[in-house]
Amino acid sequence: MHLVYPAVLSALLFCTGLYGVLARRNAILVLMSVELMLNAVNLNLVAFDVWLSRAAEETLHSGQALTLFTIAIAAAEIGIGLAIVLAVYRNRGTSDIDKLRDTAEGPETEGPDTSAAEKAEATA
Amino acid sequence: MTTTTLAVLVPLLPFLGAAAGLLLGRTAPGFVRPLAVLPTLAALAAAALVAVRQGGDQAIDAHTELTPTGSVPIEFALHIDGFAALVAVLVAFVAACVQIYSTGYLREDPRYPSYAALVSLFTSAMLLVVYSGDLIVLLVGWEVMGICSYFLVGHYWETPEARAASLKAFLVTKLGDVPFLIGLFALGTDAGSFRITRVLGAVASGGIDHPTLIALLLLAGVAGKSAQFPLHTWLPDAMAGPTPVSALIHAATMVAAGVYFIARLLPVFEASQAAMVVLAVMAAVTMTGSGLAALAQDDIKRVLAYSTIGQLGYMTGALAVGDRGAAVFHLLSHGAFKALLFLAAGVIIHAAGTNSLAAMSRMSHLRDRVPDAYWTMTVALLALAAIPPFSGFFSKESVLGAAEHVATGHTDHAPGAAGWIVLVAGLLTALLTAAYATRLWLLAFRGRGAEAPDHGRQPLTMTAVLWVLAVPSLAFGGLAYRSLPGWFDGRDLTPTLLTSILGTGLALVGGLLTYGAWQRTSALAARIPLGAVAAHPEDGAGLVEAEAIASHEPVYGNIAYAPDAADPGRLLLGPLYRHAAVGFHLDALYSALFVRPVQAGASLVRFLDREVVDTYVQGAAALPRLLGAAVRRAQTGNVQTYVSALLAGTVVLAVAVLLVATGA
Numbered sequence: 001m002h003l004v005y006p007a008v009l010s011a012l013l014f015c016t017g018l019y020g021v022l023a024r025r026n027a028i029l030v031l032m033s034v035e036l037m038l039n040a041v042n043l044n045l046v047a048f049d050v051w052l053s054r055a056a057e058e059t060l061h062s063g064q065a066l067t068l069f070t071i072a073i074a075a076a077e078i079g080i081g082l083a084i085v086l087a088v089y090r091n092r093g094t095s096d097i098d099k100l101r102d103t104a105e106g107p108e109t110e111g112p113d114t115s116a117a118e119k120a121e122a123t124a
Numbered sequence: 125m126t127t128t129t130l131a132v133l134v135p136l137l138p139f140l141g142a143a144a145g146l147l148l149g150r151t152a153p154g155f156v157r158p159l160a161v162l163p164t165l166a167a168l169a170a171a172a173l174v175a176v177r178q179g180g181d182q183a184i185d186a187h188t189e190l191t192p193t194g195s196v197p198i199e200f201a202l203h204i205d206g207f208a209a210l211v212a213v214l215v216a217f218v219a220a221c222v223q224i225y226s227t228g229y230l231r232e233d234p235r236y237p238s239y240a241a242l243v244s245l246f247t248s249a250m251l252l253v254v255y256s257g258d259l260i261v262l263l264v265g266w267e268v269m270g271i272c273s274y275f276l277v278g279h280y281w282e283t284p285e286a287r288a289a290s291l292k293a294f295l296v297t298k299l300g301d302v303p304f305l306i307g308l309f310a311l312g313t314d315a316g317s318f319r320i321t322r323v324l325g326a327v328a329s330g331g332i333d334h335p336t337l338i339a340l341l342l343l344a345g346v347a348g349k350s351a352q353f354p355l356h357t358w359l360p361d362a363m364a365g366p367t368p369v370s371a372l373i374h375a376a377t378m379v380a381a382g383v384y385f386i387a388r389l390l391p392v393f394e395a396s397q398a399a400m401v402v403l404a405v406m407a408a409v410t411m412t413g414s415g416l417a418a419l420a421q422d423d424i425k426r427v428l429a430y431s432t433i434g435q436l437g438y439m440t441g442a443l444a445v446g447d448r449g450a451a452v453f454h455l456l457s458h459g460a461f462k463a464l465l466f467l468a469a470g471v472i473i474h475a476a477g478t479n480s481l482a483a484m485s486r487m488s489h490l491r492d493r494v495p496d497a498y499w500t501m502t503v504a505l506l507a508l509a510a511i512p513p514f515s516g517f518f519s520k521e522s523v524l525g526a527a528e529h530v531a532t533g534h535t536d537h538a539p540g541a542a543g544w545i546v547l548v549a550g551l552l553t554a555l556l557t558a559a560y561a562t563r564l565w566l567l568a569f570r571g572r573g574a575e576a577p578d579h580g581r582q583p584l585t586m587t588a589v590l591w592v593l594a595v596p597s598l599a600f601g602g603l604a605y606r607s608l609p610g611w612f613d614g615r616d617l618t619p620t621l622l623t624s625i626l627g628t629g630l631a632l633v634g635g636l637l638t639y640g641a642w643q644r645t646s647a648l649a650a651r652i653p654l655g656a657v658a659a660h661p662e663d664g665a666g667l668v669e670a671e672a673i674a675s676h677e678p679v680y681g682n683i684a685y686a687p688d689a690a691d692p693g694r695l696l697l698g699p700l701y702r703h704a705a706v707g708f709h710l711d712a713l714y715s716a717l718f719v720r721p722v723q724a725g726a727s728l729v730r731f732l733d734r735e736v737v738d739t740y741v742q743g744a745a746a747l748p749r750l751l752g753a754a755v756r757r758a759q760t761g762n763v764q765t766y767v768s769a770l771l772a773g774t775v776v777l778a779v780a781v782l783l784v785a786t787g788a
Binding site: 018021022023030097098100101102103104105 | 756757759760761762763764767768771
């Protein structure tokens with residue numbers, strides 16, 4: 001099998017995942033998209049490992065070994081990710097990423113007047 | 125045990141007592157009293173033994189160098205001559221009396237453990253000053269006393285008077301200590317050593333290049349510590365401390381240190397005629413001024429404080445005429461009777477519930493309430509007024525005799541002018557001393573009016589100490605004046621006939637004048653009602669005193685002065701009375717000259733800091749704040765926006781790398 005088939009497939013998978021991460025609103029779907037991206041990378045790793053080891057005299061198949069690592073880590077990541085989403089949903093009643101904006105910078109509260117007053121208080 | 129070991133133990137024991145007292149004060153309150161009294165008593169025994177072994181013979185010198193300290197070496201050195209041996213005995217004796225008295229006086233005070241430890245530390249510092257043969261080690265004791273006096277004068281820190289007085293005592297003595305330190309450095313550099321023996325050797329061989337400058341610098345520190353004009357103003361205010369502390373500061377430690385220091389280094393001062401004349405003028409102004417001021421004070425302890433300043437004036441006067449034997453003789457006898465006066469005053473304040481003489485003069489039978497204080501105080505006042513045969517007579521006459529000796533030109537180691545100044549001022553002060561001593565006695569014990577409140581006997585620890593101190597006040601001078609020259613420089617201390625007659629006559633005149641004035645004014649006393657009396661006289665003595673000090677100003681409008689028409693001092697001083705009561709406006713003068721300019725400077729600096737420096741800082745902060753506000757807008761809180769920005773950045777970087785790699 002020519003290398004271009006898995007490579008194109010993996011690129012398509014990655015782009016789908018990227019689209020999902022950037023555009024989906026539901027946090028669970030975002031996590032699933034992340035999985036797609038990871039698996040695109042896994043596919044690349046396996047395909048290139050096979051392609052490279054075909055020419056070599058002896059090989060450790062490090063690409064396939066790394067794939068196993070990635071799968072294990074992806075499993076852990078999705079477990080924690082889903083637990084967080086579950087906790088957020090229980091707390092907020094939603095898993096919509098657009099509505100979870102707690103880290104947004106609010107309107108400017110600290111003006112020059114209040115800071116001067118605070119300083120005067122601190123030095124007094 | 126060798127004499128050197130014994131001598132090291134003398135300052136060390138109270139120091140260890142102080143350390144143990146501070147460490148164990150809270151956890152083991154039962155040990156506090158033994159830890160306060162026993163080390164001091166042991167130090168007294170050791171000091172007495174050292175004095176016996178030294179016996180006025182060759183000075184004991186010992187030194188050890190712990191570590192090299194650069195150009196001029198600093199060593200642990202002992203230099204015990206007759207002066208050091210006897211003064212150490214006095215210090216340990218008075219400190220032991222004060223510690224025993226304090227166990228009764230402050231028995232209900234919650235801060236007694238730290239108080240007792242600080243008194244021990246104070247004693248140890250003074251003993252270090254007395255025994256030290258190295259000027260820098262002496263300075264350590266000198267400064268430890270300064271900080272201890274700060275803590276002890278401020279013992280009743282709940283009252284604003286005590287807080288102000290402790291700060292004032294500390295600042296004024298430090299004002300003298302800065303020139304003192306510079307003077308010590310100059311002396312050490314000139315002599316090539318800080319050892320007292322080597323310094324004196326260098327002086328004898330003419331090795332000191334700037335004797336006047338050094339002597340005047342050292343004199344500033346002595347004036348601060350020994351409360352001489354113009355740095356004496358802290359001492360009357362220091363009366364806001366507990367009475368035993370006043371006794372300790374005034375009799376044996378702190379104020380005696382300055383006089384003792386000059387006595388030790390007298391040849392350095394004698395090398396400069398100008399310094400001796402300055403010393404004489406300082407002594408004369410201090411003596412007469414304090415005598416006048418004492419005549420107008422209302423607080424019984426302030427009268428005694430001014431009398432201390434005056435008696436210290438006698439000592440510096442004796443030093444100004446080059447007779448350190450007379451100075452230390454007066455230091456010893458004064459130490460005994462002044463400690464007695466203060467401790468007796470503490471008993472009286474407790475019994476009367478007030479520290480105001482005006483209020484005491486409206487109480488009858490006060491002397492029946494405190495018979496021990498009455499009799500011992502009478503003895504001490506007679507000693508203060510230098511009536512023969514009490515000890516003050518012999519020591520004061522030895523000072524006047526030395527001044528007369530110099531004034532008539534029998535000696536060349538002190539200028540004749542100094543002799544005349546000291547002699548005239550000393551005789552005038554003898555009159556004033558007798559006058560204020562009589563006034564104090566008459567107002568305190570011969571009051572007429574309502575009976576003094578009776579709240580039982582004073583504790584035995586307090587009254588027994590009075591009698592112990594009464595013995596040297598009565599007999600020390602008469603017994604010692606023949607044997608003391610053997611301990612000192614060998615100069616005769618016997619009173620001369622002329623000064624004895626003059627001094628005693630003037631003292632009698634002063635006493636009789638005051639008695640006459642009192643006879644005339646005491647009739648007025650009944651017309652004006654009684655002043656303040658502490659509200660809880662059944663409390664411990666220390667609490668009553670704190671209350672009396674705190675209530676004096678609200679009742680009379682001034683801490684020193686009472687508007688009492690029945691005061692014989694008012695009749696004697698005439699128009700001077702008003703000025704004498706406030707110490708001749710010296711505090712107001714200092715306030716106008718130093719305090720207000722400093723405060724004005726401080727407010728100027730405050731203005732510059734707030735309005736000028738801060739403006740620059742805030743201006744510099746404006747641009748970063750603006751940029752920050754712009755950048756903050758990117759923080760939308762939407763994770764997907766962030767990831768999009770990340771992707772865009774990655775793409776840009778990847779394209780840039782590709783372009784660079786392909787060489788486009």
